Amino acid sequence: MTITRSAFVALLAFFSLAGVALSEVVFERGQLSFETEAGERITLDVEWALTAEQRARGLMERPALPDRTGMLFDFGETRMVTMWMANTPESLDMIFIDDTGKIARIAERTTPYSEAIVSSDKPVRYALEIRGGHAAELGLKPTARLVLPLDLPK
Template sequence: MLVAALAVLFALAPAGPGLADSAKGIGSPGIGSPAIDLPADVPPVRFGGPEALEIATRGGVRSFDVELAVDEAQRARGLMYRRSLPAGRGMLFDFGAERDVAMWMQNTYVSLDMVFIRSDGRIARVAERATPLSTATISSGEPVRFVLELPAGTARALGIAAGDQVAHRLIGR
């Protein structure tokens, strides 16, 4: 499930826990079996997951299955080159420590909502409907540890907003 996503535009910190061994590889049927069309010179990247993630909103708890991007290669690739991202799916980026984060949509064919999350799981900011293939940076606006990418329109449709609480095994530890 490689929805074309964001490349990270800052110096990445030490890699997070290695989850690649349990990951779905490029070309294998990942979340929703999306079409992936990697250019010949682009190596495949394996991601962790999918795993359950929940967001407590004013309207109730929202559940997702997310792939994990925890090391430098995974974070740099993100959802690039993917042609779809099904509802209820996403990718959680873990940067290992709180920092200012800037993302972009280069080589990302599907519009995304980006949810910027502090170490304690509180949502700091939601950037809705990022423009596919854009190299414009999308900033966290403050130090965050995580970014959750979801299909465009998900945040508005489900009432996901700043201040909501995200629960996942990597968050809050």
């Protein structure tokens, strides 16, 4: 199931009408690692976006992310994923990851505040957002794999 721009706006409106202030969304934190083709381990400190409310909020209105930090979106199932940069002031790299940990696509240096849809292009389970340009700096390529299983909060 793909979330369209209008569905996303409707979801945001729902949370606003339901009395949920998006700025009050709380995220748990943890670590995740990628293993490169050369066997190097790249570890990041991330916030977990696990619920619809958390995924709708994402990194909107956040300042630039420090190195080796980000947000992991877990969609709970493998499916086509679409995202956008509305209300996001800093460029991000969006790394789309399938349920085996394989990187399916890296959308580099997305445009701040853009409402253009960024698609996974293939069914995925996760999307990781990090500072724009940081994937290349870290050496993350489609040959790297997310180390599974993730220790996601319950």
